Amino acid sequence: MDYLSLAETFEKIEATRKRLEMTDMLAELFSQTSINEIEIVIRLTQGKLAPDFEGIEIGIAETLARKAIYEATRVDEKKILEWWIKDGDLGSVAFQAVSMKKQTSLFTEKLNIAIVFDSLLQISKASGSGSQDLKMKLLAKLFHDSTPTEARYIARTLNGKMRLGLADMTIIDALAVTYATKEERDKVVWAYNTCSDLARVGKLLAEKGINGLDEIELEVGVPLKAMLCERLPSIPEIIEKLDGKCAFEYKYDGLRIQAHINKSGIELFTRQLENVTSQFPDIVEMLAPAFKGQECVIEGECVPVDINTGEMLPFQTVSRRRGRKHELDSAVEEFPVNLFLFDCLYLDGQDFTQTPYTNRRKMLESCITETDRVKLADVLITDDFEKAEEYFQNVIGKGGEGIIAKSLAEDSYYRAGSRGWNWIKFKRDYKTEMADTVDLVIVGAFSGKGKRAGGYGALLMATYNADEGHFETITKLGSGFDDEMLAALPEMLEPHKINKPNKLVNSKMQADYWFEPSIVLEVRGAEITLSPIHTCAMNLVKENYGLAIRFPRYMGIIRQDKGPEDATTTEEMLALYEIQSNRGGE
Numbered sequence: 001m002d003y004l005s006l007a008e009t010f011e012k013i014e015a016t017r018k019r020l021e022m023t024d025m026l027a028e029l030f031s032q033t034s035i036n037e038i039e040i041v042i043r044l045t046q047g048k049l050a051p052d053f054e055g056i057e058i059g060i061a062e063t064l065a066r067k068a069i070y071e072a073t074r075v076d077e078k079k080i081l082e083w084w085i086k087d088g089d090l091g092s093v094a095f096q097a098v099s100m101k102k103q104t105s106l107f108t109e110k111l112n113i114a115i116v117f118d119s120l121l122q123i124s125k126a127s128g129s130g131s132q133d134l135k136m137k138l139l140a141k142l143f144h145d146s147t148p149t150e151a152r153y154i155a156r157t158l159n160g161k162m163r164l165g166l167a168d169m170t171i172i173d174a175l176a177v178t179y180a181t182k183e184e185r186d187k188v189v190w191a192y193n194t195c196s197d198l199a200r201v202g203k204l205l206a207e208k209g210i211n212g213l214d215e216i217e218l219e220v221g222v223p224l225k226a227m228l229c230e231r232l233p234s235i236p237e238i239i240e241k242l243d244g245k246c247a248f249e250y251k252y253d254g255l256r257i258q259a260h261i262n263k264s265g266i267e268l269f270t271r272q273l274e275n276v277t278s279q280f281p282d283i284v285e286m287l288a289p290a291f292k293g294q295e296c297v298i299e300g301e302c303v304p305v306d307i308n309t310g311e312m313l314p315f316q317t318v319s320r321r322r323g324r325k326h327e328l329d330s331a332v333e334e335f336p337v338n339l340f341l342f343d344c345l346y347l348d349g350q351d352f353t354q355t356p357y358t359n360r361r362k363m364l365e366s367c368i369t370e371t372d373r374v375k376l377a378d379v380l381i382t383d384d385f386e387k388a389e390e391y392f393q394n395v396i397g398k399g400g401e402g403i404i405a406k407s408l409a410e411d412s413y414y415r416a417g418s419r420g421w422n423w424i425k426f427k428r429d430y431k432t433e434m435a436d437t438v439d440l441v442i443v444g445a446f447s448g449k450g451k452r453a454g455g456y457g458a459l460l461m462a463t464y465n466a467d468e469g470h471f472e473t474i475t476k477l478g479s480g481f482d483d484e485m486l487a488a489l490p491e492m493l494e495p496h497k498i499n500k501p502n503k504l505v506n507s508k509m510q511a512d513y514w515f516e517p518s519i520v521l522e523v524r525g526a527e528i529t530l531s532p533i534h535t536c537a538m539n540l541v542k543e544n545y546g547l548a549i550r551f552p553r554y555m556g557i558i559r560q561d562k563g564p565e566d567a568t569t570t571e572e573m574l575a576l577y578e579i580q581s582n583r584g585g586e
């Protein structure tokens with residue numbers, strides 16, 4: 001396939017914000033794609049070279065990319081820099097430069113998707129001496145051979161920001177439309193949540209149809225998408241929802257870790273499917289002697305502990321270790337962690353995801369010997385409301401933030417990647433506050449005044465509307481920031497700056513700055529109110545009103561383990577509003 005055809009489809013997708021239209025355009029693209037090319041088409045559409053868990057990044061510094069654009073076009077470097085400063089979009093810089101291309105060499109090779117993909121792969125693999133030159137040569141050649149539209153998307157692929165506004169779910173919908181029936185969509189979703197690789201799912205579908213997905217199975221070394229919880233406002237409601245009896249587990253507040261163990265060793269993944277094995281050598285070290293089997297996939301929460309008292313520390317402490325490549329030894333010592341395991345998805349050749357909770361717990365108990373540092377999640381199985389309430393109070397007394405109730409039903413399977421009623425979280429009831437913190441995406445900002453002059457004064461925050469694929473504003477966040485965070489914000493937000501609202505952001509507010517939805521912050525507010533200026537759940541509770549958070553406060557936590565689409569959804573916000581309304585004036 002010509003890369004131009006793909007780039008032109010991207011252009012059309014970029015021009016719409018309607019999810020259904022995007023799905024149709026993608027489905028048309030897939031139907032014109034040969035079996036041999038479907039994997040590459042999906043990867044390039046995602047702006048990726050490999051599934052997330054493989055951690056392959058193109059790794060091109062923006063300065064090198066600009067240099068390559070210059071080499072290929074000979075457009076004044078100052079002009080290129082000017083465009084970059086003004087727009088912050090490498091794609092539009094490349095588009096403009098290639099449109100004005102001065103140097104036309106005799107040999108221009110028409111780009112096809114294989115050439116583009118292979119060149120990008122070579123660039124990502126180049127290392128050691130001479131690698132900068134090689135990257136430069138390959139990139140300049142790509143820009144030299146491209147049309148302006150092709151250059152736009154090649155450049156955007158370099159920093160992984162395609163700006164198409166495509167969620168994985170839209171690609172899944174398009175795959176289902178192309179290769180399956182409506183009823184079979186769930187199987188496509190299941191396949192993706194199990195192998196975490198859309199291109200692989202697409203290839204199997206194109207090659208063998210829906211039955212091809214039967215080949216997908218849980219594999220040690222390949223992370224699954226995490227199962228998520230619902231919320232309910234009271235313990236009696238939870239027990240009723242879970243058929244009168246359930247398992248209440250201690251809810252640990254740390255970093256969710258999926259551990260994959262086999263003969264070749266231990267690998268650790270976050271819920272964003274990032275391989276963090278090298279950041280947690282201590283977990284690897286403590287898991288090895290605790291595990292009694294041959295191979296497994298188990299899940300747990302890694303919680304920072306005070307080495308002196310053994311007490312669990314706030315979650316933020318563990319986030320200080322994330323991303324540290326240097327001084328890892330001292331970080332391991334300074335911020336030690338314990339691991340509390342709560343699920344077993346696979347053990348010694350058997351996939352247990354499609355078995356009930358009790359069986360998975362039994363498997364977990366059978367393969368783990370508890371140590372000082374590796375423990376099983378504390379649990380109470382009961383049908384007695386008072387015992388459950390006492391257990392909850394106990395957890396709170398120990399400094400815990402709540403409990404997770406787990407269904408014991410025959411079909412209480414591990415549902416990878418989905419939020420369902422098999423797990424229900426219940427946290428401390430903050431009488432005068434919102435029943436839970438929420439994780440909101442930064443979509444815009446307002447200039448600071450007074451002490452904050454010259455920086456950002458407040459951030460415009462949004463929820464994710466998973467049905468529409470849009471981000472909806474819910475509050476202006478200005479408090480809870482310490483000086484350190486205030487100083488860090490401009491640099492942190494700089495790479496995400498754009499000159500107009502992202503097309504997927506629904507905002508009635510005019511912010512001073514706009515950002516690609518990327519960074520997720522944990523926020524607590526005094527209450528959820530109705531507001532005519534915020535777009536979250538617009539018209540759903542009341543005509544011309546959306547939901548807003550009153551007196552929002554940043555909780556000091558950047559949710560590095562969440563992408564924008566993992567932020568609190570509009571649907572969850574509505575549920576929280578309902579919880580608050582039912583609690584009425586307590």
Ligand code: ATP
Pocket residue numbers: 228229249250251252253254255256301342377404425439566
């Ligand atoms: P969500 O996971 O619902 O998107 P969140 O990341 O803010 O939101 P919480 O509201 O803190 O998560 O609650 C769910 C998380 O609690 C799980 O994703 C998991 O990381 C953690 N957790 C702690 N203890 C347990 C447990 N015993 N069983 C399952 N999950 C647990």
